[in-house]
Amino acid sequence: xxxxxxxxxxxxAILEAARRQFAAVGYQRxxxxxxxxxxxxxxxxxxxxxxxxxxxxxxSLEMPVDIAAVTADLETYPDLGxxxxxxxxxxxxxxxxxxxxxxxxxxxxxxxxxxEALAALVSRSVLGVVERFATGEDARFRAALVGAQIAGxxxxxxxxxVPELAEASPDRxxxxxxxxxxxxxxxxxxxxxxxxxxxxxxx
Amino acid sequence: xxxxxxxxxxxxAILEAARRQFAAVGYQRxxxxxxxxxxxxxxxxxxxxxxxxxxxxxxSLEMPVDIAAVTADLETYPDLGxxxxxxxxxxxxxxxxxxxxxxxxxxxxxxxxxxEALAALVSRSVLGVVERFATGEDARFRAALVGAQIAGxxxxxxxxxVPELAEASPDRxxxxxxxxxxxxxxxxxxxxxxxxxxxxxxx
DNA sequence: CTCATTTCTCAACGCTTGTTGATAACTGTC
DNA sequence: GACAGTTATCAACAAGCGTTGAGAAATGAG
Numbered sequence: 495x496x497x498x499x500x501x502x503x504x505x506x507a508i509l510e511a512a513r514r515q516f517a518a519v520g521y522q523r524x525x526x527x528x529x530x531x532x533x534x535x536x537x538x539x540x541x542x543x544x545x546x547x548x549x550x551x552x553x554s555l556e557m558p559v560d561i562a563a564v565t566a567d568l569e570t571y572p573d574l575g576x577x578x579x580x581x582x583x584x585x586x587x588x589x590x591x592x593x594x595x596x597x598x599x600x601x602x603x604x605x606x607x608x609x610e611a612l613a614a615l616v617s618r619s620v621l622g623v624v625e626r627f628a629t630g631e632d633a634r635f636r637a638a639l640v641g642a643q644i645a646g647x648x649x650x651x652x653x654x655x656v657p658e659l660a661e662a663s664p665d666r667x668x669x670x671x672x673x674x675x676x677x678x679x680x681x682x683x684x685x686x687x688x689x690x691x692x693x694x695x696x697x
Numbered sequence: 698x699x700x701x702x703x704x705x706x707x708x709x710a711i712l713e714a715a716r717r718q719f720a721a722v723g724y725q726r727x728x729x730x731x732x733x734x735x736x737x738x739x740x741x742x743x744x745x746x747x748x749x750x751x752x753x754x755x756x757s758l759e760m761p762v763d764i765a766a767v768t769a770d771l772e773t774y775p776d777l778g779x780x781x782x783x784x785x786x787x788x789x790x791x792x793x794x795x796x797x798x799x800x801x802x803x804x805x806x807x808x809x810x811x812x813e814a815l816a817a818l819v820s821r822s823v824l825g826v827v828e829r830f831a832t833g834e835d836a837r838f839r840a841a842l843v844g845a846q847i848a849g850x851x852x853x854x855x856x857x858x859v860p861e862l863a864e865a866s867p868d869r870x871x872x873x874x875x876x877x878x879x880x881x882x883x884x885x886x887x888x889x890x891x892x893x894x895x896x897x898x899x900x
Numbered sequence: 901c902t903c904a905t906t907t908c909t910c911a912a913c914g915c916t917t918g919t920t921g922a923t924a925a926c927t928g929t930c
Numbered sequence: 931g932a933c934a935g936t937t938a939t940c941a942a943c944a945a946g947c948g949t950t951g952a953g954a955a956a957t958g959a960g
Contacts, residue, residue: 501927504937520807522725526918536939541919576888603803603856604723613857631861638853638861639873646849650841653806654816658834658841669888670842674877685779685872704957707907729948739909744949902960909954916947924939930932 505543507533512540513554517596521551521605548607555601555611557594561619568623574679576672578623582644583664592652599645599653616641627680639678647671708746710736715743715757720799724754724808751810758804758814760797764822771826777882779875781826785847786854786867795855802848802856819844830883842881850874 499507511532515524526547530537544550564581571577586592602612620637628636647667651659659667677683702710714735718727729750733740747753767784774780789795805815823840831839850870854862862870880886 499937501937520723520725522723523807525916527916537918538920538940539938542938547918600806603806603852604726609857613859616859635861635865635873638859641859642849642853642862643846643877644849645852646845646847649806649848649852650845654812656816656819656841656844658838659845662838666838666887670838670881670886672888673880674846677876678873683873684869685875702907704907728946730946740948741910741950742908745908750948904959905957907954907956910952911950913950914948917945918943919945920941920943922940924937926937927935929934 504533504535504539508535508540508543508550509553512550513590513593513597516551516554516601517593518600520600521608526550551597551601551605551607554597555594555608557591557615561622565619565623569626573672573676575675575677576668578675579644579647579672580664580668583667586648586652595648596652599649612645616645620644624679636678636683639683640675643671643674643678707736707738707742711738711743711746711753712756715753716793716796716800719754719757719804720796721803723803724811729753754800754804754808754810757800758797758811760794760818764825768822768826772829776875776879778878778880779871781878782847782850782875783867783871786870789851789855798851799855802852815848819848823847827882839881839886842886843878846874846877846881 508529511529512524515529515532518524526540527537529550530540533540540550544553564585565578568574568578586595598608598612598615601608603609617637620640621633624633624637624640627633647659650656651667711732714732715727718732718735721727729743730740732753733743736743743753747756767788768781771777771781789798801811801815801818804811806812820840823843824836827836827840827843830836850862853859854870
């Protein structure tokens with residue numbers, strides 16, 4: 495009666511449904527039963543394919559975003575930050591990328607594994623760019639600053655959907671946030687360069 | 698054997714334990730049973746005092762932070778952003794404030810109520826400052842930008858505990874992030890070339 | 901003391917969860 | 931057609947959850 499799906503199709507459907515669920519409600523509230531229902535499949539099949547809910551999360555967090563493409567050629571732009579933000583916002587329009595990122599955000603603050611994935615994503619993706627302009631500890635600090643700004647933006651625009659951020663055009667946001675990123679990447683981040691020597695300098 | 702606690706003490710202990718639990722693991726993973734155990738109390742008492750887990754969350758999210766104090770006198774500082782960040786970082790050192798904020802972050806991305814509380818906190822606290830320099834839609838956009846930057850910073854430093862952000866001195870972070878805030882508050886955010894905004898000289 | 905009131909515990913209900921083992925249904929190969 | 935292998939379903943389990951209602955224990959007033 496019911497025609498069977500092509501091989502590998504159910505697995506793919508489960509993964510997509512899982513990504514969507516994790517992105518929508520986070521790890522804890524996403525249930526295997528709901529994921530299975532969305533994929534048109536028995537809950538037991540989810541376990542059979544992925545082993546456990548944790549492993550399903552792992553599989554869901556494998557980001558399908560090509561970081562190299564997003565950060566390529568960045569030095570050739572007069573304002574790298576603006577261009578970087580523009581590309582990021584464009585990437586977030588793609589449902590798989592947006593869902594993957596949302597899953598990380600929603601899950602990453604209350605689940606160990608996803609927290610590491612989130613930190614790793616930021617490190618890997620941003621550090622590669624930063625290291626074209628800085629090295630060592632300075633580079634890691636700059637990368638963290640860029641990551642915090644981008645993550646905050648993603649949180650407001652994608653997760654919380656703050657109207658001012660969610661409805662603003664990519665261009666407007668890029669022009670506003672871009673200079674910040676440029677400064678974090680290449681600018682002076684140690685404060686006033688000369689005159690104002692008040693406190694003892696940190697180690 | 699067990700002497701009774703002074704009146705109101707159990708309620709206070711429950712609320713404190715709840716704040717800690719929500720801050721540590723988010724709404725879903727924080728169980729009433731665990732909160733009761735941490736408070737040295739029967740789970741039923743938690744319900745009797747607060748009605749339900751949702752209402753307990755509401756009570757836990759009432760922020761004990763005096764926003765007016767954090768944002769007072771800000772105009773008198775040459776670099777308001779740096780001073781604002783410095784005060785925020787100092788406030789985050791206080792366990793009740795830090796736990797309240799962490800509870801919002803951990804919970805706010807996967808729970809409706811907390812999401813609104815998070816957005817409201819940012820609106821109320823930041824918008825008041827911004828409206829000393831801008832009005833209308835521009836002010837709300839600027840407030841959203843400031844909120845996103847601060848939230849990203851809180852996420853990295855407090856929640857994910859990215860080493861570069863968690864271990865850096867408040868002063869270093871304030872000097873790095875401060876100019877960004879100043880620019881979002883009072884600078885040019887429409888991308889006109891030549892009006893860079895922060896106090897740093899050309900790179 | 902007695903009695904009413906507040907504070908707190910106990911045992912249990914109904915429900916949902918992730919996960920399991922047995923088993924059915926379909927597919928391709930000899 | 932018979933067999934092996936994958937693909938999928940079913941019913942059920944044990945555990946943990948929020949919540950409830952009855953009642954015990956302490957407290958304060960008369």
